[in-house]
Amino acid sequence: MRIFTIDAHGVRESGDLPPLPVDGAMPPGFIWISCTRSEFESTLEPIQATLQQLTGVQLLDLHISDLLNRQLPSRYDFTSQYDLLVFRRLAASPAGAAPAPPTERDTRKPLGGPPILRRIDTSPVGFAIFDQVLLTVHPQDCAVRDAYASKLTNAATVEQRTASNRLATSPADLMLRIVNLMVDGFLELRRELTHQLDHWQTELLDPSTRFNNWGAILQARLALHQLDEICEDQRAAIQDWIEAIKTWPEHGTATSQRERDLMQVRSRDVLEHIERVVHHVRRLEQSAEAAIQMHFSAQGHRTNDIMRTLTVLTAIFLPLNLIAGIFGMNFEFIPLIHRSGGFWWAMGGMGFTALTLILVFWRKRYLARSSR
Numbered sequence: 001m002r003i004f005t006i007d008a009h010g011v012r013e014s015g016d017l018p019p020l021p022v023d024g025a026m027p028p029g030f031i032w033i034s035c036t037r038s039e040f041e042s043t044l045e046p047i048q049a050t051l052q053q054l055t056g057v058q059l060l061d062l063h064i065s066d067l068l069n070r071q072l073p074s075r076y077d078f079t080s081q082y083d084l085l086v087f088r089r090l091a092a093s094p095a096g097a098a099p100a101p102p103t104e105r106d107t108r109k110p111l112g113g114p115p116i117l118r119r120i121d122t123s124p125v126g127f128a129i130f131d132q133v134l135l136t137v138h139p140q141d142c143a144v145r146d147a148y149a150s151k152l153t154n155a156a157t158v159e160q161r162t163a164s165n166r167l168a169t170s171p172a173d174l175m176l177r178i179v180n181l182m183v184d185g186f187l188e189l190r191r192e193l194t195h196q197l198d199h200w201q202t203e204l205l206d207p208s209t210r211f212n213n214w215g216a217i218l219q220a221r222l223a224l225h226q227l228d229e230i231c232e233d234q235r236a237a238i239q240d241w242i243e244a245i246k247t248w249p250e251h252g253t254a255t256s257q258r259e260r261d262l263m264q265v266r267s268r269d270v271l272e273h274i275e276r277v278v279h280h281v282r283r284l285e286q287s288a289e290a291a292i293q294m295h296f297s298a299q300g301h302r303t304n305d306i307m308r309t310l311t312v313l314t315a316i317f318l319p320l321n322l323i324a325g326i327f328g329m330n331f332e333f334i335p336l337i338h339r340s341g342g343f344w345w346a347m348g349g350m351g352f353t354a355l356t357l358i359l360v361f362w363r364k365r366y367l368a369r370s371s372r
Contacts, residue, residue, distance in 0.1 A: 001039050002149060004032040006167055006174070011152045017043075017050045030132040030171050034145055037068055040137045047135070055130045057081040067126035067137040074124070074233035076240040083244065085127040085175065085237060088230050089144060089182040122230055125182070127175045134171035136178070144182050169259055176266045183234075183273040197287055204295035217288060224285045231278040238271045312366045316357045320350045 005012045007029025017033070031054065033047065040047065048058045059067075063084050066072055077084045125144075126137040138145045152167070168174035200217060245264055250257070327334065327346055336342030361367050 001033070001035040001043070002145075003034070004149070004152060006030055006032060006152070011167065013149075013153065017046055030134065030174075032134045032136070032171070032174060034136045034138065034149070036138055036140050036142070037070070038140070041068060051130070051133065051135070054133050055081065057130075059128060059135075063128065067128070070123065070139075072124050074230070074237040076237040076244070078244055081130070083127075083129040083172075083241070085129065085179075085241060086124050087127065087179055087182065087234060087237060088122050088124045089142075089185070122227075125178075127178075129171045129175055132171065134174050136175075144178060144185065148178050148181055170263075172263055173259075173266065176263070176270055179238075180266075180270045180273060183270065183277060186277050193284065197284055197291075201287065201291040201294075204291045217292065221285065221288050224281055224288065227281045228278065228285065231274060231281060235271065235274045235278060238267065238274060242267045242271065308366060312361050315361070316354050319353045319357070323350050323353070 001015060001017075003014050003017060005014075033050075035043070035047075044064065052058050057079075059082075060079065063077065066075075066077070066084065066086055069086075072086050074088045075086050123139040123142075125139070125142065126135075128135040128137075136145065168177055197220070200220075242264065245260070245267060248260065250260075323346060327337065336345055339345075358367070
């Protein structure tokens with residue numbers, strides 16, 4: 001468990017829950033409580049007690065179940081005291097990384113297809129947003145949480161003078177920054193994923209190779225379809241969050257109004273990033289489908305070329321078979337049958353007929369080589 005106290009002076013981190021205020025007053029700034037699902041489940045009572053003292057309210061039982069659920073899709077819910085956002089991350093696990101423990105592993109079927117798709121982790125991350133407290137529940141190996149925590153620490157130690165301008169101003173702002181970091185993590189995978197699918201397209205359209213990796217392409221299509229569904233859930237959750245921001249009560253001060261406007265702008269920016277991911281995933285789906293259709297079209301065109309050549313050869317030899325059949329009849333009197341040069345006349349006629357048909361078919365481009 002990692003607890004951060006964020007205020008205008010910087011960031012302070014501790015490994016224990018903040019002490020309960022004696023007079024009921026919150027410390028300046030806000031608090032970020034970050035824990036894994038196993039930590040959240042084992043320390044649920046202390047966390048609930050801390051939330052009761054700091055915010056005057058505890059998490060509802062249904063929301064606790066949502067935060068512990070490893071199969072829940074992205075969704076948004078709210079109460080009069082706090083908001084709840086479950087967001088399935090699109091993070092890439094490092095190659096060769098150890099698998100997550102069984103208690104933290106997502107029970108959903110993992111993504112298939114190329115290695116880059118199998119490395120994408122779609123475990124849900126839960127956010128409980130209070131006025132001055134942000135509670136996040138992560139999987140066991142959440143690199144996004146660690147990356148943003150490191151970013152907070154660097155902002156507090158290296159740029160102390162400008163930390164107030166760079167740090168989040170509220171729990172909702174911090175939540176949006178973490179979500180944005182999750183979405184941007186998938187945008188960084190586009191090049192590798194596109195390169196893999198482009199390689200398959202090249203193999204599919206190459207007539208000199210036999211493509212037998214149909215199982216991987218099918219798994220890639222299913223995985224991209226699953227990613228599309230995940231991104232749609234993410235977009236719906238963020239849209240619900242944006243609609244909820246519009247219902248917040250207006251503050252009289254200019255600073256509060258500016259923070260609210262900034263929150264809406266940042267929320268729309270996160271939504272735009274998610275829409276970019278949706279657009280990219282759908283484009284990859286269409287590219288994979290188009291490559292398969294073009295492959296079968298190319299194979300059909302190649303088959304048509306072969307059948308056309310065989311048909312032309314058959315048409316050339318049909319008159320020759322007719323001539324040979326005529327001279328093979330068992331009649332006593334057949335022209336040229338008893339002449340010494342009859343054989344060569346027949347062969348010459350057959351050769352002339354074959355040559356004439358070849359020239360006719362060549363002029364009609366029945367024997368033309370198809371350009372690749």
